[in-house]
Amino acid sequence: MTAQGSRRVLAEFTYEVPPVERGYTNQILYVNLSNNTITAKPVTEEMKEKFIGGRGFGLWLLWHGVKDDTKWNDPENEIVISSGPCGGITQYPGSGKSLVVTISPLTDIPIDSNVGGHFGPLLKFSGWDALEIQGKAEKDVIVVIDGQNGRVTIEEADDVPADSHLVGHWLINEMAEKEEDRYFMSVVAAGSGAEHTRIGCLNFSFYDRRRKAPRFKQAGRGGIGTVFRDKRIKALVVKSPPVRGDSNHPADPERIARAGLRLHKEIHDHDDEQNRMRKRGTPYLVQIMDDYDLLPVHNFKFGSHPDTPKINGDVWEARFSQGLPDGCWYGCTLACSHAVDHYTVRTGPYKGQKVIVDGPEYETIAGVGSNCGIFDPDAILEINFYCDTYGIDTISFGTLTAFVMECYEAGILDKEKTGGLELRFGNADAAIELLHQMARGEGFGKIAGQGVRRMKEYFVKEFGADPQFVQDIGMEAKGLEYSEYVCKESLAQQGGYGLTNKGPQHDEAWLIFMDMVSNLLPTFEDKAEALHYFPMWRTWFGLCGFCKLPWNDIVPPDNAMTDEPAKIPAHVQNYVEIFSGVTGKEVTADDLITMSERVYNFQRVFNIRLSKGLREHDAVPYRSMGPVTVEEYESRAERYDKQLRELLGLDPEKMTTEEKLAALRKYREEQYEKLIDAVYARRGWTKNGVPTLETLKRLGIDYPDVVEVVKKHL
Amino acid sequence: MNVLSFDPELCVGCHICEEVCSDTWFKTTDVERSRIRILDEGTGPLQAVFCVQCGECIDVCPTKALYRDRKGIVRLRKKLCVGCLSCVGFCPYGAMFYHPDYLEPFNCIVCGQCVKACPADALSIVEEATPAPTVTEQWETVVG
Incomplete structure (x- = not known):
């Protein structure tokens, strides 16, 4: 599957694609980029029994791969991607997630991130319960997993772009010959921002058959994209055999189908009157959070703002294309992966391009919007687009920019210290330029891209900031920036x-x-x-x-009448049915x-x-x-x-x-x-x-x- | 476009239509495999459930397996179907059916076998205006 047959192959591994048995392929794909080795490792019964899959497999493999003093940028640090036994079933909404685990450059401990897109399920249908990547390449590489032909390669990738939206186009233009070839391919990529900051994210693609374009979901938190680029990976590509309703080979397909039909019907009948996820996705939360004084405003100082209606769910419902099945995996009728189509980029290297902006999600709107005092939907879209394509986590970007803005207004920073950026609350142009600087690895963007924890130390040391004040207002714990809820009263x-x-x-x-x-x-x-x-x-x-x-x-319409409505007992039972139905183990x-x-x-x-x-x-x-x-x-x-x-x-x-x-x-x-x-x-x-x-x-x-x-x- | 039509006044509840449908498409006489279902709720007239070709399911299908053919009938390309059953859960008439023996769902495609077999003339095929294009169909003209 080497594009045009021209890319230099550094390592090749061929294998027989095993059938999936009750949600497992029972093998792990191990790739070492330091010495260009590719091998298959068995999944043991102990692993399945105790660690199940997904994040459990990731942590188990990472535990055995690293040493007590391993840092995020040591070669033995790993990136593990695994979906889990139920990942890839198509009948129940929200069943195609991938879990990514690595040692984080922000926290120095394991981070786990739950991400949509097709990569994890297609990896499984290509024969692998998990992909475990260790080592560091000398030059930029891609790893290609061809589950149609049973072949894995590490290839040089000088010609592959770094920024994710370009990688998406590269994938469909160069790796897929026919329209149908694109259906069962997925790519994981980061971007130039991930290279120069500690807040890099990974983009996981899925092919949108109506838009005829790649779409992306983000493994956002904890700097996994930074580790990815540190290993000099440009992209991971998977090409799977066609997905069918029984590709996950569950023990009892009917049990899963019945649960799925219940939920499809529930969503059909009640989503419009509940959260309108199908029409506006997670942005429905913006106004609710504001109403309850929980929406972060000006670095979490406040919980509401009079301008919130400019960026609330009504606005996004009007901006999102409606009526498309925007699920990030097959069969997700909650369909929250909305997009703004035909957005014209207004700054930076891609100025003038018409692009699809995936999202924005609630966290992005609250983080790069209200928390930074930015109530302009186009500015939020611009930042959302660039964060994604540069491989930068919108949550960390939002929270750290809000911190910078408060420091600026408190006099800790000024124009001289920021290289001319007037980073006051509400200055969207300055925030966007900060983002471009992160991607270029220069100026104040390079400092800010280290995250709140390291900025605090830097501001104290270099600018004489009051340590107690920056500690109090710097919204990070364990080194990770807070996600976007004000929790003072809870x-x-x-x-x-x-x-x-x-x-x-x-x-x-x-x-x-x-x-x-x-x-x-x-x-x-x-x-x-x-x-x-x-x-x-x-x-x-x-x-x-x-x-x-x-x-x-x-939630089911009678949920409030149950003993424990917060647990959504009927849905918990659905998951019991599905887990038993997939694995054949009664739980x-x-x-x-x-x-x-x-x-x-x-x-x-x-x-x-x-x-x-x-x-x-x-x-x-x-x-x-x-x-x-x-x-x-x-x-x-x-x-x-x-x-x-x-x-x-x-x-x-x-x-x-x-x-x-x-x-x-x-x-x-x-x-x-x-x-x-x-x-x-x-x-x-x-x-x-x-x-x-x-x-x-x-x-x-x-x-x-x-x-x-x-x-x-x- | 042609759609199936049902007259509850004439239906005698013999269920022959269901048997014929099941036999036509699945070579067995099993109501659970019929693309038409006659419901007798005990009160009031009998009801029939079958696809009215509204096309709402076309926009729900994540793989573009569902489409309206040149005659206006909503059909399924099995090769593209991933068996997610979104269309079954989202059919406003409950007329897209699931059976555990098959990966793909099924609906009435107006073959007319039940009409021929109905001893009470309760079923007929009638001409109706094709509904406005679905979002999916509109999108096709945007991206080509």
Whole structure:
């Protein structure tokens, strides 16, 4: 499949494409770019039993591939891509995800990212449960997995562009001869921004048969694209045999089909009156978040803004092309992967090109929009397009740019320090130029592209910034930038962000409504139970190849009448049916949680092995807990004064704002510590956040090397 | 375009149409494999469920397996179908059918066998205006 037969092949491996058996091919494709070796490794029964697939396989393989002191840019660091046993079924919405795992350049611990597009399922149908890439190439390369002919190659890639939208066109123009060839191909690519920053993302393609163009979904968080380019990979290409309704060879196809039909019907009947995912996708959240004072504005200072209607779901519903089946894998009728077609790029190297902008998603709108004080939909589209094609995570870009803007307005930065960029809130042109600088690896963009944690150190050292202030307002934990929700008024969500394995990303837990709006978690024990159950539940999607959205962005009309509406019991049962239907192993809803607990605790121990993962690393910036500045306090003085009165018995009338800030802070920080104690106890960890031997034994992951890591801390 | 038409006043509920349909397309007389279903809910007249060729499923299909042929009939290209059943869940009439023995769904394509077989003349084929182009069909003219 070498394009035009002209590209130099550095390594070749041929194989017999095995049939998929109950969701597994039972082999892993191992590629080492340092010595150009390609081999097949077996998937053991132990791996399937204990680690299931997807993120579980990724962590297991990474654990065995790296050393205790491996850094993100060491050759032994790996990028592992795996879908999971249910990945690739076509009958149930949201069943085509790929999970990517590597050691992150932002956090120095494993990051996992759940991404759409066709790569993971097509990789499986080409014969591989996972792709494990180790080593570093000398020159830019592509890895081509041809599942139609049973051939894997590492090829030189001087002619392959770096930026993802160009890679997409290269793929369909040079790697596919006929229109039909494009259907079952997918590419993974990063971009020039991933090369020069620590916030690189990966783009996973799928071919849009109506637009006749490649589309992309992003493995955004944690700088995986940065690792990808550090390994000098330009692109991964997979070409699979045609996908059929039974390509995943499940044990009981009818069971899966029945669950799928239930959900298709539910979405058909109720999406319009619920979240309108089919018409506007995740941007439906923008106005809701603003209404509840949860939409990040000006670096998470505030939770709403009068200009939000300029960028809310109504606006995007009008901008997105309607009526197309915008699923990122076959059969996803929730179809949230919307696009703005025929967008004319207005800046930078691709100025004047007409492009498809994939998204924007809620997180992008909130991150590069409201959080930066930018309420111009075209500016958001411009940043969205360039972030994607440069291989830059929109969430980290949004959060770090908001941080830079606050530092600018606070006088820590000025035009001289930023090389002429007036990075005030609302200055979209400056934000866009910052992005171009990241892609070029120059100017202030190069500094900002290191992420909030490293900027904080840099600003203190080079510009004399107040360490406490930048620590308070720099919205990162473990080195990862926060995703886009204001959690000041939800203690449970403060834990939902802080007590994560990979850093503050909402895909582990989103408890704000349960906690703050519905007041369903009044005690520490309630909060701890939620911070046990939901992170485990959400982890499970990533073990199997599922998307989280069809679980709770559509609910059965009678869901509110169930015992535990937040869990969406009917949908949990669907997943029980599907997992059993695919693998042939009868499971219960509780079993799903145990599967996740195993992997989750393993990941915690992995963090500890790499010198993080203890209580001190679960600390969060005060901006995530409460108001840092006088301006912030006074903007919601009524709320905070009431809390001082009712919770602390103080009289705010007799206090200065500074005194009130200090009293509130002391209270909230104590609350967070109490929350940590309760959560650790529920999770079976010590007070220092270390999984106990009993916990490891109960979960069956008390392997000698795992126990050895933990013992040092018990 | 031609579509099937049903007169509940004439239907006697013999279900011969279902048997003939199933036999025509699947070589077996099994209601679960028929592209027309006669429903008797016990109250009121009998009802028939069959594809009215509205084409809503065409826009739901992720692979362009569903299309309207030159005669206006909604048909499935099996080669392109990935068996996702989106069309089954999204048919507003419940007239795209799934059977566990087959990967692909099926609908009435107005072959007329049931009309011929109906002893009560409750079924007929009538001429109706072809609906406006689907989004998919409009998109074809945009990108060629």
